Amino acid sequence: MSQFMSGEDLRSWLGNLAQERTLIAPIRSDGLVLFGAVSRAEEIALDYDNTLLSPKGHLFPATDTLFTIERREGGIELVPASVEGEAAIFGIRPCDALGLRVLDRPFLAEPADALYQQRRARTALIGLSCHKASPECFCTSLGTGPDDPSNVDILLTGAGEGYIVQAVTERGKALLATAPLVEAEVTPPPAPSPTPVPTEDIAEVARRAFDVPYWARLADRCIHCNLCAYVCPVCYCFDIRDHSYMGRMERMRTWESCQSPGFSRIAGGYEPRDTKGARLRQRFYHKLLYMPEQFGVIGCTGCGRCVTSCPVNIDIREVISEMQRLGASSAS
Amino acid sequence: MPPEVEGTGAVDPFLPYLATIRSMVDLTPDVKLMGLELDDPAIRDSFDYRPGQFAFLSAFGVGEAPFGLTSVAQRREGLEFAVRRVGTVTSALQELEPGDKVGLRGPFGNHFPLEDYRGKNIIIIGGGIGMAPLRPVINTILDRRADYGDMLIINGARSPQDLAFAPEFDTWAQAPRTRLELTVDRGDEGWTGSVDLVPTVVGKLKPSSQNAVAITCGPPIMIRFTLAGLRELGFADHQIVTTLESKMKCGLGKCARCNVGDKYICQDGPVFSFEQISRFVEQF
Amino acid sequence: MEAIERIRDKARELLESQAVECVIGYERATDNVGARPLFAYEPGEVARFIFDQTCHHNLTRYLRDKKDRTVAVVAKPCDSRAINMLINEKQLERERVFIIGVVCPGMVEVGWSRPSQELQPLCRYCRQHTPVVYDFLAGEPPAEEPEPSPPYPDVAEMEGRSVAERRAFWSQHFERCIRCYACRQACPGCYCTECFVDRLDPLWVGIRIAPGENEMWNTIRAYHLAGRCIDCGSCQQVCPVNIPLMLLNRKLGKEVEELFDFQAGLDAETLPPLVTFKKEEKLEADL
Structure with a gap:
């Protein structure tokens, strides 16, 4: 027996949820599916493969005020930003839930990033299993899967006319206390199988594939935009600057990408990563070698967003396979 | 104490301490020595740091940038930073005057392991603003002169007026078992000293690698040739130590801007021996 | 002969004679639907070149990356205008680029793994189906260029x-x-x-x-x-x-x-x- 909720009941439960907390859910507009705050359940898209942007922006916003700077007579006062209210993200896919678990490593490492920590603590994750594996998906090669409940509070899996409901955490159970659940004999559809990507020993392989002409050749094609980093559920590099407007001063944090021209260039002009190849390689090495070294996790969840959105088809699946080949051959 | 994150008991690591500028001294045409006092007496008393560590200074309304602490904590003469005008934050900081407020986050990073260098001969090789993080090394050694062997200081700059710590040269030169060698790329009418590049001076002076540690900081090109010169003189890579400058935004191992290979300069560094650097996956 | 055969033959000839360091063209992307840029440095790589209505990238954006080298580039009519623009603005030397012009049938609206026959809106208003500058032309130019009215x-x-x-x-x-x-x-x-x-x-x-x-x-x-x-x-x-x-x-x-x-x-x-x-x-x- 499983706990079950009909599609109609799901909408009414989500509608109630949206009344008591900020509800972030997939919304379809202008032909795109993006996470956004919803006030009514009817706004929520349920028939989507995955959102164009990952949900990371709701915990690590593209633009975040760290604190405001107020000039008081004879001095300065810094007013920390605060996070208010509870939130829930509905419709998060297992790959993106893993993405948040990966983001926890840098952001919750001591000393914890205060805003991220507060948002994370106040945001419940209501996952939705994947009904299909898109061609670009490879989550099963990165330790999760289309119906992996391990990184969410509640997991819903579409079955028949409704959803099988798994309360994964205590928080999930509490949220479901008022949900119109029924006990039902439903079999979940078989989980889809994404095409595997050879991620075995990728960090070790990466060590041997560092100094190869492949990176320069790949970078020929790269146009060094920030797109891959901004759609990625894991990329977490950021920039910090002050923003002054009409006498109001704020310290801002914004997304940044290792592909942007000022990423590693220091004031005065010295650019340590001064070739296109070195710049592009940094993206893959940070994910596949440096994050495993520093945090013990690979900085990729197999969501495939960078694969679908790269303007010139720099495909991380192909890059990983190529690294396996190059890392193996230079070892022998 | 620093402000707490509401309800968590944790401290927001992005929130700087407030500090008041106590002095601004022109060191060179583009470098000012900024003396600071932390506003909160409790933080002021507990703020401890070692040579090689750095802190972020905020010019409010513009942003913040990392600077090596160039004072010595034990001297308790306030916090000093050598600010060279290279970008927007440094320009804004240079505009400030005594009495103005800045923000400070730190100290961050590791430090020169001076306790391991006791009894050794020390060679300090600094170029331009690269002398700023070396100054507290020199002054710490001078304060505990008996603990260390001979000290050779080679300080180079573009021109005589770019030698940032000139007011201290007499003190350094007159200290026991201490030799100060100055060199410039271009002399002027009053200059009677060496006109040579720093690596050339190292090659001429030929410091012995026996029981010695070389500590160097300066522009990348100077470091590259100094390193080659020291290796020629028999210095092993573990005897050559530097402090790496890098783009940094947080100092907390989070923003990933200073990621070089599997290291984060802000946390694993900025002080590394070349033996450590040679093991980096990526070589800068 | 098909346009793609002419592109491959010309590319092979240019690489074999070492007239250029590389030829920038298109190959099939990993979704097996779209195209992506290909930099061919060896004659053996030219078989990977394709040209069809999915080749929307303007490859001339790469010419400044290869400024100090002599390269060949596959250029559609709109792309060829970029070459003139870059030469005009002193960003490119004409003699450093060999232009393999292609007569353009218009590009289709492909997305990742999503084939389409639908012409891109922009291509419907196009007034140049033949490159405005080239060293070699692949494809048959139309007898006359269409004049969309109004043009915008x-x-x-x-x-x-x-x-x-x-x-x-x-x-x-x-x-x-x-x-x-x-x-x-x-x-x-x-x-x-x-x-x-x-x-x-x-x-x-x-x-x-x-x-x-x-x-x-x-x-x-x-x-x-x-x-x-x-x-x-x-x-x-x-x-x-x-x-x-x-x-x-x-x-x-x-x-x-x-x-x-x-x-x-x-x-x-x-x-x-x-x-x-x-x-x-x-x-x-x-x-």
């Missing part, structure tokens, strides 16, 4: 809307911008050593990824391309959040064409009107 139907439609409608339209689009700069990076005309948006001193646009800054970024970029945009549509093609950037570029293109009878990149000699100043010219506008 998309812009005309926009102009017909009220200010409030246009305001709302652009606000909604710019709000989605994530400032990934894919538009800039894909554009052959966006080659400033330091883009105004990256400049910190003076700070023209703040770093916030937020409506005000997004609007500044997108509109200033469009103005920078006024009279310089060669109508290839790459910026719009790569935009992850579907901002109709070409509407802005084409509005400015239309104004320039009407005022100065000029379209960017048709030749390499005519100075673009907005980068020239003639003393005898007077502002006739009633200001």
Whole structure:
């Protein structure tokens, strides 16, 4: 027996949820599916493969005020930003839930990033299993899967006319206390199988594939935009600057990408990563070698967003396979 | 104490301490020595740091940038930073005057392991603003002169007026078992000293690698040739130590801007021996 | 002979004779549907070249990366205009680039793993099906070029809307911008050593990824391309959040064409009107 909720009941439960907390859910507009705050359940898209942007922006916003700077007579006062209210993200896919678990490593490492920590603590994750594996998906090669409940509070899996409901955490159970659940004999559809990507020993392989002409050749094609980093559920590099407007001063944090021209260039002009190849390689090495070294996790969840959105088809699946080949051959 | 994150008991690591500028001294045409006092007496008393560590200074309304602490904590003469005008934050900081407020986050990073260098001969090789993080090394050694062997200081700059710590040269030169060698790329009418590049001076002076540690900081090109010169003189890579400058935004191992290979300069560094650097996956 | 055979043969010949360091063309992307740029350095690689209606990338944006080398590039008609624009603006030496021109059937609206037969809107208004400059031509040029009338139907439609409608339209689009700069990076005309948006001193646009800054970024970029945009549509093609950037570029293109009878990149000699100043010219506008 499983706990079950009909599609109609799901909408009414989500509608109630949206009344008591900020509800972030997939919304379809202008032909795109993006996470956004919803006030009514009817706004929520349920028939989507995955959102164009990952949900990371709701915990690590593209633009975040760290604190405001107020000039008081004879001095300065810094007013920390605060996070208010509870939130829930509905419709998060297992790959993106893993993405948040990966983001926890840098952001919750001591000393914890205060805003991220507060948002994370106040945001419940209501996952939705994947009904299909898109061609670009490879989550099963990165330790999760289309119906992996391990990184969410509640997991819903579409079955028949409704959803099988798994309360994964205590928080999930509490949220479901008022949900119109029924006990039902439903079999979940078989989980889809994404095409595997050879991620075995990728960090070790990466060590041997560092100094190869492949990176320069790949970078020929790269146009060094920030797109891959901004759609990625894991990329977490950021920039910090002050923003002054009409006498109001704020310290801002914004997304940044290792592909942007000022990423590693220091004031005065010295650019340590001064070739296109070195710049592009940094993206893959940070994910596949440096994050495993520093945090013990690979900085990729197999969501495939960078694969679908790269303007010139720099495909991380192909890059990983190529690294396996190059890392193996230079070892022998 | 620093402000707490509401309800968590944790401290927001992005929130700087407030500090008041106590002095601004022109060191060179583009470098000012900024003396600071932390506003909160409790933080002021507990703020401890070692040579090689750095802190972020905020010019409010513009942003913040990392600077090596160039004072010595034990001297308790306030916090000093050598600010060279290279970008927007440094320009804004240079505009400030005594009495103005800045923000400070730190100290961050590791430090020169001076306790391991006791009894050794020390060679300090600094170029331009690269002398700023070396100054507290020199002054710490001078304060505990008996603990260390001979000290050779080679300080180079573009021109005589770019030698940032000139007011201290007499003190350094007159200290026991201490030799100060100055060199410039271009002399002027009053200059009677060496006109040579720093690596050339190292090659001429030929410091012995026996029981010695070389500590160097300066522009990348100077470091590259100094390193080659020291290796020629028999210095092993573990005897050559530097402090790496890098783009940094947080100092907390989070923003990933200073990621070089599997290291984060802000946390694993900025002080590394070349033996450590040679093991980096990526070589800068 | 098929156009692709002619491209491959020419590429092989150029590489074998070492007339060029590499040939920049297209190969099939990993979704087996779309295309992606291919830099072929060895004659053995030319078999990977393809050319069909999915080859939308403007490869001339790579020419400045290879500035000091001699390279060959596959250029569609709009791409060929970029070459003229770059030569005109002293960014490229004509003798350093061998242009393999292709007669263009128009590009289709492919997305990742999503084949389509639908012609891109921009291609429906196209006035050049034959490259304006080339060293070698693949494909049969049409007997005559079409003259869409009016030439800017998309812009005309926009102009017909009220200010409030246009305001709302652009606000909604710019709000989605994530400032990934894919538009800039894909554009052959966006080659400033330091883009105004990256400049910190003076700070023209703040770093916030937020409506005000997004609007500044997108509109200033469009103005920078006024009279310089060669109508290839790459910026719009790569935009992850579907901002109709070409509407802005084409509005400015239309104004320039009407005022100065000029379209960017048709030749390499005519100075673009907005980068020239003639003393005898007077502002006739009633200001």
